[in-house]
Amino acid sequence: MVDPRGPRFAAAVTVVVLAAAILTGSPWVLLAQAVVFAVGSLAGIHHAPYGLVFRYLIRPRLGPPAEREAEAPPRFAQTVGLMFTLVGAVGFLAGVPALGYTLAAFAFAAAFLNAVFGLCLGCHMYLVLRSITAKGVRA
Numbered sequence: 001m002v003d004p005r006g007p008r009f010a011a012a013v014t015v016v017v018l019a020a021a022i023l024t025g026s027p028w029v030l031l032a033q034a035v036v037f038a039v040g041s042l043a044g045i046h047h048a049p050y051g052l053v054f055r056y057l058i059r060p061r062l063g064p065p066a067e068r069e070a071e072a073p074p075r076f077a078q079t080v081g082l083m084f085t086l087v088g089a090v091g092f093l094a095g096v097p098a099l100g101y102t103l104a105a106f107a108f109a110a111a112f113l114n115a116v117f118g119l120c121l122g123c124h125m126y127l128v129l130r131s132i133t134a135k136g137v138r139a
Contacts, residue, residue: 002068004067006055010040017029027090031086077120080110081122
């Protein structure tokens with residue numbers, strides 16, 4: 001279980017990083033964000049760089065969370081972000097900047113929705129996919 005404010009903080013930092021990637025057209029900034037997503041996806045959001053900043057520098061200054069949420073949905077969202085940023089970086093590196101800008105913009109939009117409104121698109125995708133697979137198992 002995780003403090004839901006952590007993923008929102010991480011999304012806010014991600015918005016800044018992805019804005020930099022879009023403004024500069026840099027595959028290296030996009031790849032740096034991909035590494036952050038990879039750590040969150042593979043090791044868990046508690047170990048992701050932005051999660052560590054939240055846990056050690058920000059959370060001690062806040063009160064306890066009103067509620068906690070399961071880690072699986074935000075971790076799945078990290079996986080989706082990883083795919084978008086990796087393919088976007090490949091687009092930039094392969095000379096297809098439209099692909100890089102488009103995927104970076106989609107990732108930016110998703111991070112923005114999470115940071116500002118608490119709407120985690122990847123989390124919702126996880127829940128939909130989980131309900132579909134659970135129904136398929138019962139059939």
